[in-house]
Amino acid sequence: MEDLLKAVETLHTNSEVSESVCKATKEVITKTYVPQMKVGYERPLEESDFKNFIPVFEKNLKVLCGEHKSEAQWTSTVTRKLSDELLNSLCEICKCTSSVELLVGQESNINAKVPYLSEHLSSVLPTALITVDDFNTETQVFGISCLEHIIEHVTRTELNWYGQGDVIYKALERLLYHREAELIRPLLRCVVLLLGKLEGGYTSHDNNYKWSRYDDVLQIVLQNTEHEQNIPLRRAYMDSLPTLLDASKMGVIRWSKRLLRILREYLEVAGYSEHDSAIPILQV
Structure with a gap:
């Protein structure tokens, strides 16, 4: 491993890489991939699932960084620090201004x-x-x-x-x-x-009163919203409803009675902080 790191460091002064170094680097990279987990269908992944692999990551990460750039169950403070150091070095070698440019070239600002x-x-x-x-x-x-x-x-x-x-x-x-x-x-x-x-027409002037998927969404959301007692969830619905109602255009009329009933219920029992959330909905 130490010999390999020395060989990789020579890239700063020499752009030619031997076949043996390429092969060894590939082997290290392959062994350092985040492992495929057999769990996941019956339960979410946990940090403990990766406890046997993190020491390997910390040892080999000087030649692999992509999967350890951000915080995740399979990363540690050491692996994220090494990832930043490696990316900075690669950007310096390749004369790139960012890791995105390093991966996709100078057209990175529009590539995706x-x-x-x-x-x-x-x-x-x-x-x-x-x-x-x-x-x-x-x-x-x-x-x-x-x-x-x-x-x-x-x-x-x-x-x-x-x-x-x-x-x-x-x-x-x-x-x-x-x-x-x-x-x-x-x-x-x-x-x-x-x-x-x-949904809808190809211009902003197209509008009709036919049932659409906006109505399907509103039906589910209003059903969830009505009688909801969880305050953070109420705020999330109240913050999101104005945009949805505005996008529904004239179709919102069929839901006006139910909306007014929900708003009345919320305003009767909610604290002062929720009054502000109801105003944009009333304005729609």
Whole structure:
């Protein structure tokens, strides 16, 4: 291992790397990948699942950094520190300003956005959908942020290829029944972004009173919201409803009676801090 590190350090002054060094580096990298876990379907992953691997990571990480850049169950303070040092050294060697540029080149500022993302949609979408379907709420929120980025940077037409937009909607619809406050805001923001491309006409002037998936979402959300006693969850719904109601346009009329009933209930029993949350909904 020490010999390998010395060989890697010579990259600072010599760009030629022998075949033996390349082979040894590849072996270290392969052995240092975050291991595949056989659990995960019956329970979430835990830090204890990786306790036998972290010492190996700390030893070998000077030649591998991607999976240890951010805090996770399989990282430690040592591995994250080494990751930063390694990335900084690689950026210096390759004359890059960031790790993103190091990985995808100078076009990194647009590489994963319009019009490039559509070329990779079939590759990135399945991973995002799997992440959204995780046990852990934090992981689900991360998956939602990935889907939000995908939705934002593909066109309406591309979302309709092979029914991919409908697949995303089904994945998000299942989460609407979850009752975690930290999930509600990003989830409803993502749903509104998606339906903005899947529902309605092609211009902002198109509008009608037909039942749509906006109504399906409102039906679930209002059912969850009514009689809710958990204050953080109430605040999450109150903060998210104005955007959803505004996106529903004239269709919101069919829900006005139920909305007023919920708002009255919340205002009657809620503390002063929740009065501010109700005002934007009344303004819609």
